[in-house]
Amino acid sequence: MLPFELLNPTSFDEAIKLLSLDPDNSKPIAGGTALMLMMKSQIFTPTQVISLRNIKDGSYIRTETNGELKIGALTKLSDIENSVLIAGHAPVICQAMIKLSNVRVRNAATIGGALSHGDPHMDLPPILSCLSAVVRTISPKGKRTIPVDSLYLGYYETCLEPNELIYEVSLPASISPYSSYIKCTTRSADDWPALGVAVNLNVKANHIESSRIFMGSIADVPTRLVQLEERLTAKEPTPTLLALVADLVSEEIDPVSDHLGSAEYKRALAKVYVKRALLEAYNNGVNHAK
Ligand SMILES: Cc1cc2nc3c(=O)[nH]c(=O)nc-3n(C[C@H](O)[C@H](O)[C@H](O)COP(=O)(O)OP(=O)(O)OC[C@H]3O[C@@H](n4cnc5c(N)ncnc54)[C@H](O)[C@@H]3O)c2cc1C
Known part of the structure; x- marks a missing residue:
C-alpha cells in the first residue's frame, strides 16, 4: 500500500471540506473493509484518507x-x-x-x-x-x-x-411484510452472491396492487425486473401464479458472466431463485397477518 495521510474530522461538514481540498487524491473511509483491500491492491491510491469514524452522531x-x-x-x-x-x-x-x-x-x-x-x-x-x-x-x-x-x-x-x-x-414509513431476499452462493452461505433476488409485494384485498423486484450480481448495477412486476399486477398471489410468472424471468434478463458463474448459469439460477423469493415473500406476508 502506498503511504497516505489520515485525517480525522469530527463532523460531516469538516469531512467534505477536507475532501474538497484535493478530491481526485482523497477518499473517505468508514469501516475500511472494502477500501483497505482496494488500496492494498492499488486500485485506489489516495494521498489523503478522510476517516469518518470520529464523526459525532453518525451512527443511529x-x-x-x-x-x-x-x-x-x-x-x-x-x-x-x-x-x-x-x-x-x-x-x-x-x-x-x-x-x-x-x-x-x-x-x-x-x-x-x-x-x-x-x-x-x-x-x-x-x-x-x-x-x-x-x-x-x-x-x-x-x-x-x-x-x-x-x-x-x-x-x-x-x-x-x-x-x-x-x-x-x-x-418509507410503511413497508409491506410481503418481502424477501434470497441469495445463491457458490461456497459458504455468507459468501458473495452469484445471484441475489429482493422482492416486495404490495398486497391489498388478496391481490397484488404493485411490486418491486430487484436482482443483484447479474449486471454492473442492481437490475429491476419491470416486466415481471407487470405480470404480477392485479393478480391473486397464489403459489401457482408466482411459480408461473417466475418461469418467464429468463426472457427479461441478460446476465453477465463473472468469477461467481457464467451468464448461462445465472440465467438458470434466476428462474429458481425468483420463484423461491416470490414464494418466500408471499409466505412472510401471510405469516405476518396471522
Ligand atoms: C471478506 C469479505 C466478505 C464480504 N462479503 C460480502 C457479502 O457477502 N455481501 C456484501 O454485500 N458485501 C460483502 N462484503 C463487502 C462489505 O459489505 C463491504 O466491504 C462493506 O459494506 C463496506 O463498508 P465499510 O464501512 O467498510 O466501507 P469502506 O471500506 O470504509 O468504504 C467503501 C467505499 O465507500 C466509500 N464510503 C464509505 N463511507 C461513505 C459515506 N458515508 N459516503 C460516501 N462514501 C463513503 C469509501 O470511500 C469507499 O470507496 C465483504 C467484504 C469482505 C472484506
Whole structure:
C-alpha cells in the first residue's frame, strides 16, 4: 500500500471540506473493509484518507414521528442486524444481514460504506432499492436525497461526487411484510452472491396492487425486473401464479458472466431463485397477518 495521510474530522461538514481540498487524491473511509483491500491492491491510491469514524452522531437507528425509519451512515451492519426497530419495520433487512459476509466484517462495515462501494455483487443495494429507500447526502453544493435505485451508474460507479458523503439512509414509513431476499452462493452461505433476488409485494384485498423486484450480481448495477412486476399486477398471489410468472424471468434478463458463474448459469439460477423469493415473500406476508 502506498503511504497516505489520515485525517480525522469530527463532523460531516469538516469531512467534505477536507475532501474538497484535493478530491481526485482523497477518499473517505468508514469501516475500511472494502477500501483497505482496494488500496492494498492499488486500485485506489489516495494521498489523503478522510476517516469518518470520529464523526459525532453518525451512527443511529430511529423512527421519525411520520413513521420513516432513519439509519445514520456510520451505523455498523451488526447494529442493523440486531436492531429491534429494523426487525419490526423491515425484517427482511435483518434476515439478510445474517448471511452478509461474516461477523468480523459486519462489526466493522457501515451502511454508508456498503451503499457507496458500488460493487454489483453487494446484498444491500437490491434490498434497499426494492424497499424504496433513499440516501441523504451532503457536499459543498448542499444536501440532496437520492433513491437507492438511482445511486448506481456502473461497475463500482455511483452518482456521488468525489466530495459528497452519504450521511443517512431513510426507509418509507410503511413497508409491506410481503418481502424477501434470497441469495445463491457458490461456497459458504455468507459468501458473495452469484445471484441475489429482493422482492416486495404490495398486497391489498388478496391481490397484488404493485411490486418491486430487484436482482443483484447479474449486471454492473442492481437490475429491476419491470416486466415481471407487470405480470404480477392485479393478480391473486397464489403459489401457482408466482411459480408461473417466475418461469418467464429468463426472457427479461441478460446476465453477465463473472468469477461467481457464467451468464448461462445465472440465467438458470434466476428462474429458481425468483420463484423461491416470490414464494418466500408471499409466505412472510401471510405469516405476518396471522
Ligand atoms: C471478506 C469479505 C466478505 C464480504 N462479503 C460480502 C457479502 O457477502 N455481501 C456484501 O454485500 N458485501 C460483502 N462484503 C463487502 C462489505 O459489505 C463491504 O466491504 C462493506 O459494506 C463496506 O463498508 P465499510 O464501512 O467498510 O466501507 P469502506 O471500506 O470504509 O468504504 C467503501 C467505499 O465507500 C466509500 N464510503 C464509505 N463511507 C461513505 C459515506 N458515508 N459516503 C460516501 N462514501 C463513503 C469509501 O470511500 C469507499 O470507496 C465483504 C467484504 C469482505 C472484506
